[in-house]
Amino acid sequence: MGLERLREELQRTGIPVEHLAPEKKRVYLVGGCIRDALLGRHIVDFDFVVEDSGINYAEDLARKVGGRFVPLKLDEGRVVYKRSLVLDFSGLGTRKIEDDLRDRDFTINAMAVELQDLLHARWRILDPCSGMEDLSSKVIRTVAEDSLVKDPVRLLRAFRFASELDFVIEGNTMNALKLHRDLIRGVAGERISYELKLILQSDASWKQVDEMGEVSLLVTLFPELREMDTLLPEIELLTHSIASLRELEGLLSGTRESIDRLKPWSASYFHWKHRKPLLKLATLLHDIGKPNTLSSDKKGRVHFYGHDMLGEKLLHPILKERLRLSNAEVEAITRLVRYHMRPHLLGREEELTPRAMRRFFADLEEEWVGVLLLAYADALASENGDVSNLESLITQLVEFKEETEKKGKVERLIDGSDLIGELQLEPGPIFRKILERVEEEQLEGKVRTKEEALELVREMLKQGEG
Structure with a gap:
């Protein structure tokens, strides 16, 4: 049973039982750790609810076990034990545990186990909101009608849990998400980006992104996408962007011979834990510059010249100011968007020169893997889905990269x-x-000597290239 494993995990922390669950005070394990234990998932951290003051309890426990005490909001405290174990405590005050559970976000997170029961193998779960039933049915359901109003970040958390657990958001909750979608504007950017990255970490997040579009939460977060969806009746840019995300996730979890050639390089590229969600976010937003670059030629053909460069410019304030992403995260996404057309253009060249390939790797730096994946997904999601040029391009670029790595870097002349x-x-x-x-x-x-290199630079400056 899941609770048996939960008890084992708790005992494995090394914290003495008498410190964690004194017999004279009621202490409850609540929320995500109960849910994950019942689902057989890895338990990341532990959330507790205690009688009286949570912050006093956490401070006292930290002192007893030699942990680090971190005060949180209101009557909540955190104990960090042996650097990595996180235990959060909140106080009931004058309330009952059932009141606390009914104040939570979703039914699957509104279950509790009294710690003394758990430690003495009494498998009793407090479940006033029928969370076990929804867990069994794989359903995301709000605890109460005003759940989303109390903390609007729950608008995103609904999709995050659906994404992480492969659950379905039930109808009334979907209606509530649409009704209260505008509340997301009042949520801090850091909290929004945190939830978005967790949503995009899953292997098939495009489903939740599509549902976010259905309840208009996506265009509330990114109003720029609304223009993409209403630009021209025959051009469904937002639909294409979500389809590109779907194709990207298929590439990351499936097998294609040309994409497989990237695998030796992909391992190091995706070593940064945020790389995958950042690549996915770039894929979703890669055409954000198209509405403002729409033009047509004499034959009536539609063009979006420069949409990649404009997209980079538009994204900077969105990512930095609205989502509060780090400089490194902003740089990664904007570089991917800025150069997402480069593989398409190179793939159409009759002959791919060494200089063009060197320029590609110099401009993209470590994002070269990501931009090839983005461009490939972009092509798969297009009307004809033709990727033949890109397959040939990837083969040539990888071979060139491998050969370059073997030779090593040249020693600079200047x-x-x-x-x-x-x-x-x-x-x-x-x-x-x-x-x-x-x-x-x-x-x-x-150029072979320092003197020749300096002469080249002088010529560049004379011609205005510098």
């Missing part, structure tokens, strides 16, 4: 100090452009 000392240039972004050009000429055998 560096920034030479540009300052020899040419009296002021340090700035121009240095990178100059040094990359010199390296390209060096790799092609056109």
